[in-house]
Amino acid sequence: MISLKNKKLEISLHFLIWLVLFFLPVAFSIGSDSDWKDLFRHFWLQLIFMAVVFYVNYLFLIKYFFEEKKLWFFAVNLVLILLLIYFKNEISECIEPRRPRPGGKRPPTALFYFMDTLIYMIPVAFSIAINAGKKIQKANEMKIEADNIKLQSELQHLKYQLQPHFFFNSLNNIYSMVDFAPDKAKQSIHSLSKLMRHLLYKTDVERISLSEEVEFLNKYIDLMSLRLTENTKVYTNFPKQIPDLKIAPLLFISIVENAFKHGISATEHSDIHFKMEILEDEIHFTASNSNFPKTDTDKSGSGIGVENLRKRLHLLYPEKHEFHSCLNNGMYIAEVKLKTS
Numbered sequence: 001m002i003s004l005k006n007k008k009l010e011i012s013l014h015f016l017i018w019l020v021l022f023f024l025p026v027a028f029s030i031g032s033d034s035d036w037k038d039l040f041r042h043f044w045l046q047l048i049f050m051a052v053v054f055y056v057n058y059l060f061l062i063k064y065f066f067e068e069k070k071l072w073f074f075a076v077n078l079v080l081i082l083l084l085i086y087f088k089n090e091i092s093e094c095i096e097p098r099r100p101r102p103g104g105k106r107p108p109t110a111l112f113y114f115m116d117t118l119i120y121m122i123p124v125a126f127s128i129a130i131n132a133g134k135k136i137q138k139a140n141e142m143k144i145e146a147d148n149i150k151l152q153s154e155l156q157h158l159k160y161q162l163q164p165h166f167f168f169n170s171l172n173n174i175y176s177m178v179d180f181a182p183d184k185a186k187q188s189i190h191s192l193s194k195l196m197r198h199l200l201y202k203t204d205v206e207r208i209s210l211s212e213e214v215e216f217l218n219k220y221i222d223l224m225s226l227r228l229t230e231n232t233k234v235y236t237n238f239p240k241q242i243p244d245l246k247i248a249p250l251l252f253i254s255i256v257e258n259a260f261k262h263g264i265s266a267t268e269h270s271d272i273h274f275k276m277e278i279l280e281d282e283i284h285f286t287a288s289n290s291n292f293p294k295t296d297t298d299k300s301g302s303g304i305g306v307e308n309l310r311k312r313l314h315l316l317y318p319e320k321h322e323f324h325s326c327l328n329n330g331m332y333i334a335e336v337k338l339k340t341s
Contacts, residue, residue, distance in 0.1 A: 021047055041095050046119070049084045054123035056080060062131045081120040085113055170195070170223065177227045184226045191223040199250075207246035210283070214238050214276065217256055221274065224260045232264050237275040245340050247283065248316045254305035255287045255334045262332060263289025271331075281341040291332040306334075 025043035057077065064073045089112075170192050177185040198216050218236070225234050256274065263272045270290035277284040306325075313321045313336070320339040325332070 018047075018051060037095060041092050045088055045091060049088055050120060050123050052084060053077075053081060053120050054127055057124050057127035058130065062127055065128060066131070066135065077121075077124055078117075081117050082113065084120065085116045088116070181227070188223055188226050191219060191226075195219055195223065205249065208249040210245040210247055210278075211242040213247060213249065213252065214242060216250075217252060217274070220253060220256060224256075228264065229266075231266075231268065232270045232272065234272045235274070237273070239276060239278055243278060245278070245283070247338065247340060248312065251309070251312065251316075251338070252285050252336065254309040255285065255336065257305050258334065259287045259289040259332075262292055265290070265292045268292070281339055283338045283340060284335065285338075286333065286335045288331050288333045291327060291330055309336075 022044060025039050029039060061073055061076060064070075064076075170188075174185050174188045174192065177188060195216065198212075198219075218238070221234060221236060228234065259272050259274070263270050268290075270292065272289040273287070275284075275286045310323060313323055317338055322337040323335070325334040327333075
């Protein structure tokens with residue numbers, strides 16, 4: 001449908017250009033003694049043969065130019081142009097025979113052929129330029145399409161990487177409750193099934209509503225809070241009224257996971273804070289937690305999720321995001337800022 005529309009536009013543009021070219025001699029001859037015969041002989045006949053040269057090249061011969069058969073291309077064009085010049089001169093003679101010049105001398109015929117050949121090379125050059133422009137445009141479109149395919153493949157890979165990572169962390173959390181809190185473990189499995197349903201059916205899209213994403217975060221925070229002791233306090237500050245904004249799914253879950261992985265101690269008091277602010281077309285999400293770094297042997301703190309987040313933000317929101325993390329007074333702070341427009 002799009003190519004058909006472009007084709008109609010191209011035909012209309014060609015028609016308009018040739019209409020203007022054929023009308024210009026009429027406009028310039030207004031007020032002069034020229035009649036229709038003079039216009040045809042001196043201008044329109046030339047334009048007709050120039051159009052023939054242009055479209056023979058534009059539609060047929062140009063492919064040989066781009067197939068590295070340039071010598072053949074120019075040889076055929078030279079024969080075509082010489083034949084057209086001959087027919088043009090013959091038609092002009094039939095319409096109005098040339099009058100003898102004073103003194104009986106006329107410029108050599110070769111000079112007329114040479115000048116007309118230069119004139120007829122103009123449409124040849126235009127056909128080359130237009131087709132070259134088309135090829136460049138097509139190459140750019142193919143590159144953009146290839147880049148989009150690569151982008152989608154990379155995003156899909158990151159999503160597939162994120163989901164097993166999320167599932168692994170959740171199962172690890174449930175496993176730790178099986179012995180000392182079996183009831184909580186059962187409740188956690190039920191909560192995890194709801195989260196996995198969200199992952200299966202809600203995230204296979206480019207954009208998801210912000211309200212659904214916040215609901216998913218709340219459910220995950222509730223799931224992770226089941227195994228916490230009184231030493232750990234979790235605070236959430238999400239907007240009560242969430243505007244109808246669309247974002248890429250699973251953008252903030254990696255920060256939330258990271259906060260629970262590094263913000264909990266079995267013996268020391270710890271705090272975990274989650275905050276979301278919506279400022280016109282910007283979303284600010286902040287997670288801060290007490291910092292208890294994992295040891296090298298603890299693979300739950302491998303950092304896959306945060307690195308995954310950095311890559312997805314770079315691909316999905318180029319020049320429309322900020323991601324900062326720092327350690328401040330014993331609290332690890334991670335902040336994401338998104339522009340949704």
